[in-house]
Amino acid sequence: MATPTTQIMPLATFEIHSGHLCYGALHNIYHGASSDKVGGLPLPQEPIPGGTIRRHEAAFNLPALIGTWNIYALIGKYGDNMQIVAYFASHHSLDPAFEVDKILRVSGSPYERDSGSTFKDNDTAREGVFVINRYDWGWIDSRGGEEVQEAEVPIDLPYHFSTIGLVDFDTAKDFVSRLKFHRADQRDMVGEDGRGVWLTIRDAEYQFGRFGQLRDGFDFSQRHRVKTLFADEKPGDAELLGPYASGEYVLSRADVDAVKDHLSQDPLQPESDPFLNLNEGDTSVKEGLEKWWSASVDLTNQILLSFLEYSIVPYLHEHPHESPATATRLLFPDGSNDPQPGKEYNFTLAEDLKSRFLGNENNASSSSTATSDPEHAPVKARMRIFLEDRRVHPEEDFLESVCRVLAFIVKDLMEMAKRSSVDNERFGHIVPSDVFLAVMNDTSWYQHNLSRSRAFWCL
Template sequence: MAPSPSPKIHSTLTISSGNLCFGSLHNIYPGASVPQVRGLPNVRYHAGGTVKVQSIEYNLPARNGTWNAFQLIETEWNKVVGWFLAHSDVDPEKEIDKILRVAGSPYEIDSGSSMNDDKTAAEGVFVVNRYDWGYHNRRSAEEVGESDEFADTGSLGFVDLAEAKTKVLQWKEHHPRERESSKGGAWLYLDAEYMFGRFGFDDEHTAARSFLFFSTDTDFTRTAFAGLEKTFRKAETPEETFERRLTEGFDFSGLQTIRGMCEGETRTKPPPPLAAECFGPYDPGEHILRLQDIDALRVHRHESQPHKNFLGINFTLIHLTEPIQEFADPWKETVLELINEIILSYLERSVLSRMGNQTQTVSVAAEVLFPKHTKAGELDAFLHRCFMQPHTEPINNFDATYVGGRIRAFLTSRAGNSTTIFDDECIAGLCRAIAFILTEALELANKNSRDWQHYKIVPWNVRLAVLCDDELRELLEFSKVYWEGRDRSLPLDETSSESREDHEALSSASGGLFARLLRWMGRGAAR
């Protein structure tokens, strides 16, 4: 039986000093001047303007001996799209599989951590991202004298500490694509920008034994070692990925996504309310909506017509032609709980506190509950109309009588010694208003489920729908379960392979002027 083919070795180098230096020439040069680093670096990212960066020395402990360099080839075009270096004692196929599992490309799903964290530290992987080196870090650039044209190329050096400064002086005289590797160091050239590096350390985390170098152009589902045909990752359709994640128990709660968008120096949304300002969790026996009620709201779409004469453009509401996603089976009960919790917190915070200690007429109650109703296009204007007028657009299979009874029971139980009487008209109005709020939220959840290629609605989509709509957030964010869940474990990090840019793009798309315009037109035509 013929032996299995092995990755083709492109070149070799020798580490003899116990340390290596890496990066652009102006990274390597200061890296050769600092005290020798020992062990796996313990660094974390911090804000560097509008991006996250980390302070590194471009100097790492490395296993002495022979290292092999392998080209990573894009299989369709036979183009070099990455490099992998490993000590000769290391199995390159197993090692690169581990690195891609722990901290692969931030542009590919299920690729582990995109930054140094507790998970990468535990696995002995050190992450270097695009803003950590190259022309993004210009320290010592003037001293080295490397031109900006050369520094801006997507290439780097990997060199024994003992020869680092000598190699810098040799390499700087040549264009990056013409720099030659030698026994003491390798120059790794890619015709790309945005460089990423991943160092693999030995089991004791004392010395590096491998290095993966790739760019934004490296697609590991279409990339293999030179000499092999098998790609590093299996290609999947987005729908296959989603179904696999459901089967594997991936965390679709969205909790870490909304926290990441609202907390820290690089947050893109206002911070959460204080814990003392939030309500719940409530006893499930107090929940007012059943799954069949929420399902009826999910499939409901307001009657709409094309809206004309806005900036001379005729608009047809996009959401009328979009397919309606179902709730994902493993997460239906969690969606049900989340929606009940945010609505109960709304009732307790916004309805009870505003109604006061006396019975209000329907018209007075509407003024109190929806104070911004005089502003055209505001959510309050539509809720005020729903509250005041019998529903002219019935929602199929939505049991308003049942839901109204549950609303009355909840408000009465929470009113305490209040003398407020919740008459039938007020309860019916509240039921209509809540139905409108939830159809809005579920329309947005339906949309972002497609944006994230989820194919079915999960709690992640509901949380993001609330977070990215300022008016819905103002009403519904004062729920402990919305921000914290109900003490469920998070087996996987749903943001591990989603970049900050993705979150910012989604935020802009959901909260931007055009999206607001479409939503405003939809509300205007709905009643």
Template sequence: MSSRPAPASHDSHHFINQSGCLCYGALHNILHGASRPPQTFSSPAPETFGTVLKSASDYNIRAQKGAWHVFPLVKTGTNEVSAWFACHEDADPTVELRRILRVSGSPYEHDHGSSFNDQTTAAQGILVINRYDWGGYDDRCADQIPQTAQLHNDSVGLVDHAQAGEAVRTWQEQAPQARQTLPSGTWLYSAHGEYLFARFGFDEARVHALSFLCFTDQTVFTQTSFMNSSTPVRQHESRLDTFHRNLREGHNFEGIDIARRLADTLSRHVPSAEEQVGPYDPVSYPLSLAHVSHFIAEAGALPLASETTDLVVEMVNEMVLSFLERSVVPVASSSNLAEAAEALFPDNASATSLDNRLHSRLVSRDVLPDPQASDPIGKMTLFVSSRAGTSTESLSDYINGIYRCIAFMLTETCELASQRAVGNGHDQIVPIDFRMAVITDAELCEKFEHSRVLQRGSRAQR
């Protein structure tokens, strides 16, 4: 059982939520929240406004009735406040705060979780409020606050919905650092930091908020503690330590959101849902774990993480079958290998291009047979034959050459995935490393981009 920090004094850090709803934000945000009916939990995705991302809010939220205690979070070993945490009296503040930080902590710290509201935050009952979501970035009701009371963006309030208007009238007459905690709410002043962030933590049913964390861009949670405690609220970890902990905790490392942002940054073409193919019946998969491990060994790459091996093998097979369906099948009726090679790999003029290397591997008959290849070639032949309407016998030379091309591309991908793993602080390859390897390489991405599993993730995770 965790040791609960003692609540701050009743006079300065304790308030009562009688209405079952809390308003939050700058003074004008609170006024707007008070004018709106109580809001239920939602997970609003950010939208682009000019050059920034903002999530819509009405600045109030249903919250557990009763006493809420407020804790100053200080730089470890000092009394300098770097963040604030409020939670219902029935919640364990240490457990609740660490739960929030695991899901969505400071975006300025390593392994901070989700930076925006997403599927993970929704599933865990965390509402993310970022720097552009409140304060002066939303001017609704700002005309009702004296201009002198709007000059500061270094503090926010948290107050009972039913008493919000009265609280604002009291607070607007005081300087931010002098605003007193009221019976119905508290004012959270941060002397350091340019931008304010917040997180609400909800109960398991995601009906009532139980906690509220407010911090700045200067807050470092690995160097932040409850008052009179020497234990940071978040333990420092190396990137490798974090990776192994996440593996133990069952993270799948799909990295779909990261891959999508990367694709946008690189202006990669992402086929529409109608253009994507798969997922396929695993019975059709031509490659086993042994085959993928062989390509990894050929590339001199890091090993696969055993915890996510199935996801990588699935992705590799889905990429291969998507390449067969979108590219190989339409050319299966070519009269000879040279004609097929020209149709499949037309950008072969440069000796360093991927198309040039694949072209030569398809038409070459001097390559020694790969002892690993017989089973994959057999399954690939059946796959192509069933879709192209050609006999398996007529495809022999063609599919043998295609296998050489696929083996080359996958060996290249394994090498790139290993490099990505090192860059990501991993000592083993996980799905995000493989996915990023394909997306960041324009030539490989073009070959495999129609795979639905590559673009959207494992069927088991969707």
């Protein structure tokens, strides 16, 4: 993990263990801890209709990087005095100046010129900034108030003040139960277990909040979304295969890297997009993208192994010595015996698969054939072991044919997964949901033959 480039001493620290935090007034925090954990990046949001004020409703919890968080006091002039006018919290691995600059650029104080977006819109969603305005929290949103009866603050207090808490999701209710017996302006800054902070600003009547992209909590695999979209297409549990052990794989990471690196440049992907040139302050993003690419490679292997077990193993059991022509007719039907009759059939794919199986790559129409295949010898060796463990003994020529087919499938899936990543503004950074969608959004043959992996449906 890179050391932050800006060395600023924090005022306090707290810990996140659960991967989520709760925030706001005590009753907001209680509501956040009683709600389902929010997943994913912020979305554009219309204000709640009715009334004379514009407000948005929040769940009062958000994903947060696990580890130590630093609290910094932002000092400004109030009257003739210099005092705390805002607080900023940042994970210890990030450069606080970089993060502050980003938030101020995207959605700064609504009272400042050139402050960016002041509401939850497409700009804030794209930048991963969650916007909280004066009417979005505190006493305006009373949810949780009946459960949290706080110590009262004297009405004759000679100054205004604003307070909020930030606390680990798992200890949020305990945090609330301990602090509610103390006046809001007299609570200790750091919770007893170090997993929350209470922040107070004097001479402040209204409060605004901005959360940056709390990256570790974002589910880049988008499990819920993709599985919900295709729930009706999922095979029965008894038909699912695997998951396969880490030692069972067809293509190595280097094989898949080579395929991805040789993909053609998408015209929608800038050659020097800033997302591709991550600076030092985005180390956690780099690590996250690396993690999801590794998961995408693993998922691709699970898909290929399940295809071998679902299609190739039964074929070899029943037709151990059939001719290549028979194999192509049964494994890659021409539409007359489509395994999913009634659905749109991709005749081009069928011809491409046949051409690859028979070694006639020059006849294949897909652009995926333009790149070099992974080296066949080690792929064949791994595939032979997998098949022989299932009591089939393929001939060398048959293995060579299947290798060419798998190479075609992988390149085709990677092409489509890359387009999905561009559509989702990840510009070539492939995550498991891209691979999933490449299978399910393409052809009936892919859906039928490549969706048999249990890991595929668990992502």
